[in-house]
Amino acid sequence: MLFKTRLKSIGVVAAIAATLLSSGVSADSGDKILESSCVECHDLKGAGPENLTELWALKGPNLSYAGNKYKQAWLEQWLAAPTRIRPTGMFYGNHIKPGTDEDVIKQESLVKHMALSASDAKVVAAALMHRKAKSELITPGAYKPGTISLRMGELVFDKFRGCLGCHQIEPGYGGASGPEVYTLGNRLQEDYIISFIQDPQAWSPLTFMPNRPLKDKDLQKLVHYFRALAKEKF
Amino acid sequence: MNSRKLKMVVASLALIAAPMAMADESGEDLYKTYCWQCHGMLANGMGVNIVDMSVQPRDHSDSKEMSARSDEELFTAIKDGGRAIDKSVLMPPWGGVLSDDEIHSLVRYLRELCKCGK
Numbered sequence: 001m002l003f004k005t006r007l008k009s010i011g012v013v014a015a016i017a018a019t020l021l022s023s024g025v026s027a028d029s030g031d032k033i034l035e036s037s038c039v040e041c042h043d044l045k046g047a048g049p050e051n052l053t054e055l056w057a058l059k060g061p062n063l064s065y066a067g068n069k070y071k072q073a074w075l076e077q078w079l080a081a082p083t084r085i086r087p088t089g090m091f092y093g094n095h096i097k098p099g100t101d102e103d104v105i106k107q108e109s110l111v112k113h114m115a116l117s118a119s120d121a122k123v124v125a126a127a128l129m130h131r132k133a134k135s136e137l138i139t140p141g142a143y144k145p146g147t148i149s150l151r152m153g154e155l156v157f158d159k160f161r162g163c164l165g166c167h168q169i170e171p172g173y174g175g176a177s178g179p180e181v182y183t184l185g186n187r188l189q190e191d192y193i194i195s196f197i198q199d200p201q202a203w204s205p206l207t208f209m210p211n212r213p214l215k216d217k218d219l220q221k222l223v224h225y226f227r228a229l230a231k232e233k234f
Numbered sequence: 235m236n237s238r239k240l241k242m243v244v245a246s247l248a249l250i251a252a253p254m255a256m257a258d259e260s261g262e263d264l265y266k267t268y269c270w271q272c273h274g275m276l277a278n279g280m281g282v283n284i285v286d287m288s289v290q291p292r293d294h295s296d297s298k299e300m301s302a303r304s305d306e307e308l309f310t311a312i313k314d315g316g317r318a319i320d321k322s323v324l325m326p327p328w329g330g331v332l333s334d335d336e337i338h339s340l341v342r343y344l345r346e347l348c349k350c351g352k
Contacts (some may be wrong), residue, residue: 088282097275206267
């Protein structure tokens with residue numbers, strides 16, 4: 001009896017040690033990949049650009065606050081099979097040219113994001129979730145789950161606020177200078193979306209996303225809409 | 235230095251530092267960063283975003299249209315958005331992003347673009 005209990009305790013301790021070890025190894029190896037392969041295009045530690053020249057030179061999103069921004073499951077699958085989220089890249093001005101009518105996207109200047117192996121994607125996603133700069137801007141529970149019809153959501157997003165001007169609500173429909181919003185509900189944490197829309201420049205200094213005063217009621221509706229859009233099969 | 239004096243020094247430094255945040259950015263660079271997306275690289279209202287827009291952005295190269303707008307009206311449109319001058323909601327308010335000085339620089343640059351004044 002005593003022997004069995006002891007054996008059990010040893011088993012539990014071993015299991016805990018293995019878990020700690022593996023999570024430690026995962027975070028370490030994820031950080032190693034971040035520091036070696038990602039740092040060239042992503043800011044991992046800094047607060048963001050301090051002038052327009054630095055803004056124009058950005059190649060990828062700031063990852064110092066990735067753990068406050070992204071959903072881990074989305075990061076993991078996207079890193080293994082990346083797709084373009086910003087039709088005109090990080091700074092749209094670097095990837096457009098005058099067309100016959102309106103300006104068009106300079107596809108040849110856009111760079112594809114590297115794809116990671118499934119195992120690397122897992123450890124990198126885990127490591128990113130530990131990067132939590134600017135936590136003071138997040139109010140946990142700011143988003144109160146609810147629903148809105150796609151029709152009403154589009155009214156708020158487009159007709160009332162004009163957000164469609166820069167963002168696509170389905171592939172190929174909407175503006176091109178901002179990131180697509182039809183995957184936003186899967187991609188970003190809801191409390192982050194609320195905080196970002198309230199003050200985009202606090203997260204991303206000098207960003208060309210306007211800073212519009214919105215009532216909490218409208219912010220909630222927008223996030224309901226992004227969640228509804230993300231369920232659509234485009 | 236007593237704490238009152240220290241507070242005053244800190245407050246004066248903050249006053250100096252705030253407008254310096256983007257003091258060196260030209261109207262042209264601000265236009266490229268914030269306005270190209272809708273008004274276009276050629277300032278002709280044909281930006282990369284316009285394909286699905288219900289209203290076309292203002293053509294800033296149109297000297298006839300632009301000379302009908304006062305500097306004050308342009309300033310208000312940029313700072314408070316299209317709604318503030320009974321125009322489209324698609325023109326957002328930039329007052330939360332740009333300082334008044336920067337908006338004045340943009341208005342001066344708009345006058346260069348349209349080669350017109352009011």
